[in-house]
Amino acid sequence: MAAFEPVEDEDGLDVRRVTLVLDAVEAGDAGLLADLLAQLHAADIADLLEQISPNERLALLHLGGAAIDGEVLSELDESIREEVIEALPRAAVAEAMRELDSDDVVDILEDLGTPQQDMILEALDDADRIAVEQALGFPEASAGRLMQREVVVSPEHWTVGEAIDHLRGARHLPDQFYHVILIDPRMRPVGYVTLGRMLSSGREVRLRDILEDSFRTIEATMPEEDVAYLFNQYHLISCPVIEEGGRLVGVITIDDAMSVLDDEHEEDMLRLAGVGDGASPSDGVFTTVRQRLPWLVVNLFTASLSALVISQFEATLALIIALAAVMPIVSSTGGIAGTQSLAVAVRALATRDLTSANAARVVRREVMAGLLNGISLALILGVAGSWLYGDIWLGVVLGMAMVVNQIVAALGGVLVPLSLERWGLDPALASGTFVTTLTDVMGYLAFLGLATWLMT
Amino acid sequence: MAAFEPVEDEDGLDVRRVTLVLDAVEAGDAGLLADLLAQLHAADIADLLEQISPNERLALLHLGGAAIDGEVLSELDESIREEVIEALPRAAVAEAMRELDSDDVVDILEDLGTPQQDMILEALDDADRIAVEQALGFPEASAGRLMQREVVVSPEHWTVGEAIDHLRGARHLPDQFYHVILIDPRMRPVGYVTLGRMLSSGREVRLRDILEDSFRTIEATMPEEDVAYLFNQYHLISCPVIEEGGRLVGVITIDDAMSVLDDEHEEDMLRLAGVGDGASPSDGVFTTVRQRLPWLVVNLFTASLSALVISQFEATLALIIALAAVMPIVSSTGGIAGTQSLAVAVRALATRDLTSANAARVVRREVMAGLLNGISLALILGVAGSWLYGDIWLGVVLGMAMVVNQIVAALGGVLVPLSLERWGLDPALASGTFVTTLTDVMGYLAFLGLATWLMT
Numbered sequence: 001m002a003a004f005e006p007v008e009d010e011d012g013l014d015v016r017r018v019t020l021v022l023d024a025v026e027a028g029d030a031g032l033l034a035d036l037l038a039q040l041h042a043a044d045i046a047d048l049l050e051q052i053s054p055n056e057r058l059a060l061l062h063l064g065g066a067a068i069d070g071e072v073l074s075e076l077d078e079s080i081r082e083e084v085i086e087a088l089p090r091a092a093v094a095e096a097m098r099e100l101d102s103d104d105v106v107d108i109l110e111d112l113g114t115p116q117q118d119m120i121l122e123a124l125d126d127a128d129r130i131a132v133e134q135a136l137g138f139p140e141a142s143a144g145r146l147m148q149r150e151v152v153v154s155p156e157h158w159t160v161g162e163a164i165d166h167l168r169g170a171r172h173l174p175d176q177f178y179h180v181i182l183i184d185p186r187m188r189p190v191g192y193v194t195l196g197r198m199l200s201s202g203r204e205v206r207l208r209d210i211l212e213d214s215f216r217t218i219e220a221t222m223p224e225e226d227v228a229y230l231f232n233q234y235h236l237i238s239c240p241v242i243e244e245g246g247r248l249v250g251v252i253t254i255d256d257a258m259s260v261l262d263d264e265h266e267e268d269m270l271r272l273a274g275v276g277d278g279a280s281p282s283d284g285v286f287t288t289v290r291q292r293l294p295w296l297v298v299n300l301f302t303a304s305l306s307a308l309v310i311s312q313f314e315a316t317l318a319l320i321i322a323l324a325a326v327m328p329i330v331s332s333t334g335g336i337a338g339t340q341s342l343a344v345a346v347r348a349l350a351t352r353d354l355t356s357a358n359a360a361r362v363v364r365r366e367v368m369a370g371l372l373n374g375i376s377l378a379l380i381l382g383v384a385g386s387w388l389y390g391d392i393w394l395g396v397v398l399g400m401a402m403v404v405n406q407i408v409a410a411l412g413g414v415l416v417p418l419s420l421e422r423w424g425l426d427p428a429l430a431s432g433t434f435v436t437t438l439t440d441v442m443g444y445l446a447f448l449g450l451a452t453w454l455m456t
Numbered sequence: 457m458a459a460f461e462p463v464e465d466e467d468g469l470d471v472r473r474v475t476l477v478l479d480a481v482e483a484g485d486a487g488l489l490a491d492l493l494a495q496l497h498a499a500d501i502a503d504l505l506e507q508i509s510p511n512e513r514l515a516l517l518h519l520g521g522a523a524i525d526g527e528v529l530s531e532l533d534e535s536i537r538e539e540v541i542e543a544l545p546r547a548a549v550a551e552a553m554r555e556l557d558s559d560d561v562v563d564i565l566e567d568l569g570t571p572q573q574d575m576i577l578e579a580l581d582d583a584d585r586i587a588v589e590q591a592l593g594f595p596e597a598s599a600g601r602l603m604q605r606e607v608v609v610s611p612e613h614w615t616v617g618e619a620i621d622h623l624r625g626a627r628h629l630p631d632q633f634y635h636v637i638l639i640d641p642r643m644r645p646v647g648y649v650t651l652g653r654m655l656s657s658g659r660e661v662r663l664r665d666i667l668e669d670s671f672r673t674i675e676a677t678m679p680e681e682d683v684a685y686l687f688n689q690y691h692l693i694s695c696p697v698i699e700e701g702g703r704l705v706g707v708i709t710i711d712d713a714m715s716v717l718d719d720e721h722e723e724d725m726l727r728l729a730g731v732g733d734g735a736s737p738s739d740g741v742f743t744t745v746r747q748r749l750p751w752l753v754v755n756l757f758t759a760s761l762s763a764l765v766i767s768q769f770e771a772t773l774a775l776i777i778a779l780a781a782v783m784p785i786v787s788s789t790g791g792i793a794g795t796q797s798l799a800v801a802v803r804a805l806a807t808r809d810l811t812s813a814n815a816a817r818v819v820r821r822e823v824m825a826g827l828l829n830g831i832s833l834a835l836i837l838g839v840a841g842s843w844l845y846g847d848i849w850l851g852v853v854l855g856m857a858m859v860v861n862q863i864v865a866a867l868g869g870v871l872v873p874l875s876l877e878r879w880g881l882d883p884a885l886a887s888g889t890f891v892t893t894l895t896d897v898m899g900y901l902a903f904l905g906l907a908t909w910l911m912t
Contacts, residue, residue, distance in 0.1 A: 273799030
């Protein structure tokens with residue numbers, strides 16, 4: 001009996017390991033470096049490369065480039081993949097690419113410049129190169145780019161025994177597969193059988209009698225975010241991909257869908273915060289500026305609208321200078337309320353829980369919630385304002401402006417993304433900027449307008 | 457040969473279907489309703505129930521409650537699950553629960569009140585009840601709650617043929633399984649074999665000779681977010697769960713990990729926006745107020761800090777009233793920059809791309825990016841301000857305050873979540889509130905302070 005080995009997660013990446021690796025690089029100890037990298041999973045080597053500085057990265061690649069195989073390259077963040085490929089010997093890159101399934105090669109090629117693309121395509125076998133070039137023929141971010149071409153199929157009439165014998169004789173099977181897909185003589189999928197079901201059925205059982213109920217297919221042109229939604233909604237584990245006419249062209253597995261879902265979440269979160277796509281800790285200063293400055297400039301102009309509104313009330317402000325100090329409270333609290341409403345709406349649109357079937361009810365709820373929040377905040381702020389400034393009218397004006405702005409915020413937070421969705425744009429593109437501009441402008445307008453009317 | 461049927465996605469939920477269902481409910485046509493629901497996947501029925509109004513939901517459940525099986529209940533959003541279970545006959549709920557795997561029953565029970573929990577536990581078979589009660593003995597949101605107890609195992613010494621014969625004879629197999637787990641005589645997992653590998657190997661091959669390299673186990677007490685990270689990082693499809701001492705107690709599959717990942721993303725996004733956990737379009741007005749009002753009240757107080765700062769400069773404002781109009785521009789643009797930096801940092805912490813190994817470099821990058829963004833914005837705002845107000849000093853003050861505040865924003869956006877992480881708190885708890893308070897206060901302080909110094 002084998003001695004029991006503790007199966008603790010010993011192979012993750014931590015600061016100690018990063019330090020050991022960097023020490024080996026600095027000491028120029030290629031043997032030690034190779035040993036250390038051999039203990040790490042490809043995904044952790046990729047994370048390591050992302051976390052160290054550009055100079056450390058270059059030194060590591062020169063000393064230990066042999067550890068960078070295809071899997072590491074496919075795990076790498078796009079932001080540094082080109083740089084890493086550049087630093088590796090061409091032969092090593094070619095070898096790394098030949099190990100990978102076609103979907104991973106496509107994923108890497110998509111983001112590279114033309115010279116690197118050509119170099120890699122030349123390195124592939126004819127069959128692989130054709131598969132990759134065909135995949136690149138599908139639209140960007142479509143099911144056709146995501147799928148692997150390697151499929152496991154069976155004619156409709158086979159039995160479990162015939163399928164098992166075929167699999168045992170097969171020379172090349174995909175790394176991961178979870179179903180045997182039944183196809184008709186024209187290569188059109190008609191159903192699939194899970195491997196678990198096959199293994200637990202007798203040899204004489206016909207595959208068509210143990211098909212899964214949940215069978216569905218995906219068109220090669222389907223956008224990848226719809227693919228991710230289908231996998232998440234229906235708990236798919238793998239799904240056949242068909243081209244026009246229904247012919248089977250590949251299969252998408254859940255790990256691909258999971259990584260698309262993860263990317264979509266990242267995109268939503270960053271767009272909502274007004275950051276350009278694909279921000280990563282390994283980005284340099286200039287990349288970071290390029291991702292953020294555009295929205296900041298937009299905000300500079302939208303914020304000027306607030307200044308314009310305020311400047312209309314300079315006479316009132318000159319009369320009661322205390323107004324200048326408290327006016328940002330109404331705007332700022334409105335900004336938070338708008339962001340809350342916006343985040344809930346963007347998330348619900350992404351998960352398709354907010355649809356035209358319930359949009360009207362959600363909008364009504366937002367208005368009611370804004371009203372109740374506004375009244376609660378107005379009571380606190382109104383009493384505190386009246387008392388601190390010894391002016392009951394200041395409290396009344398603060399409270400009334402607060403109620404108005406909370407309703408505007410709740411409403412804006414849901415209507416802006418709903419409108420963007422209806423116009424076929426990404427609701428997260430709304431970004432905080434639009435909604436906070438709205439609540440800033442309304443906050444100043446309501447507060448200073450009411451103050452002018454009631455206090456001067 | 458079977459005629460080819462187009463496999464278009466005909467069974468999703470759309471407005472047309474929702475309308476058809478609601479019409480059938482209104483007409484009291486139980487037969488038509490049952491037909492319509494039978495065409496929908498359980499996940500779509502759950503979405504339908506979430507999207508309609510509470511009254512429509514009650515009417516639907518009374519007329520068509522028979523369609524609400526265990527799978528629908530497990531797909532339902534927590535926010536309405538209790539209400540739905542309340543509306544169904546007890547016998548129907550009991551029957552629905554008996555269909556489910558133990559992990560799904562646990563998932564449903566966790567969020568229910570005690571009377572409903574007891575009712576459901578009583579309805580289960582003895583074996584299932586014990587399994588569920590054991591699972592509930594593990595900490596909330598741990599691997600032990602997430603796993604299914606149903607496992608497919610084999611002694612270490614079996615061959616492929618022996619394992620297949622065993623599976624064919626097994627009376628009850630899990631709905632989904634992707635590996636056969638090899639265990640030693642004390643039920644401790646020592647490796648696993650993928651079903652694909654088993655199917656493609658000869659009967660005489662020993663399982664221990666075709667083990668996966670990537671084998672790892674998860675402790676039952678591991679937090680579910682760490683489980684989700686492991687699945688995502690190492691592309692796991694299923695993973696054995698062990699208790700203290702190494703004994704196998706269950707298995708977690710990728711669909712569970714995917715739904716945890718999805719929940720974590722939702723939590724990050726909503727927390728960042730200052731919304732309490734679990735917001736959903738089906739929440740009522742009061743639930744919505746309860747989720748949002750606490751952060752709004754916090755913001756009311758933090759925003760008062762800005763008011764306090766501004767009130768210190770009333771003399772300056774009284775002298776140059778134009779300052780009141782332009783001062784929010786500096787604060788507002790700082791707020792956006794802080795949110796950008798914050799979103800990138802929170803996301804990178806969640807994916808573990810931001811660690812102590814690269815924190816110092818990321819902080820340096822944020823400062824540099826803040827400086828460059830600040831200079832760019834200062835040039836635009838400074839020139840525009842000088843020209844519009846005919847006062848070069850106003851432009852200089854605006855520009856200088858902008859540079860200071862952009863650096864503060866970029867720095868605050870990364871340091872606040874990093875500090876929370878170091879103190880063992882969720883970095884997303886920072887929410888926009890803290891960072892925007894910081895940028896508001898600094899914006900007013902820098903602008904009015906410089907204006908007082910240089911312009912009066």
